[in-house]
Amino acid sequence: MGKSPFIESIRAELRTRRYSLQTEKSYLYWIKAFIYFNDKRHPQSMGNIEIERFLNHLAVNRQVSAATQNQALCAFIRVYRYVINQ
Known part of the structure; x- marks a missing residue:
């Protein structure tokens, strides 16, 4: 199973902004949980x-x-502001 392009775009955004690896993992965990919840x-x-x-x-x-x-x-704000541009 391939990786989601959306998740990869979030990861790229966080790395571009030099977030720590632990913050990246936490933010991706919450975004994935949010997607599954909905x-x-x-x-x-x-x-x-x-x-x-x-x-x-x-x-x-x-x-x-x-x-x-x-x-x-904070994870949602980051995604909606910088990845989805809303």
């Missing part, structure tokens, strides 16, 4: 409602900390 829809076809629903899921169902939610949100 039935494998492309993030370009989703927006604020889906992001809010995912973050609420993290807080309520997975009981992650506020810092973890913030990290996921």
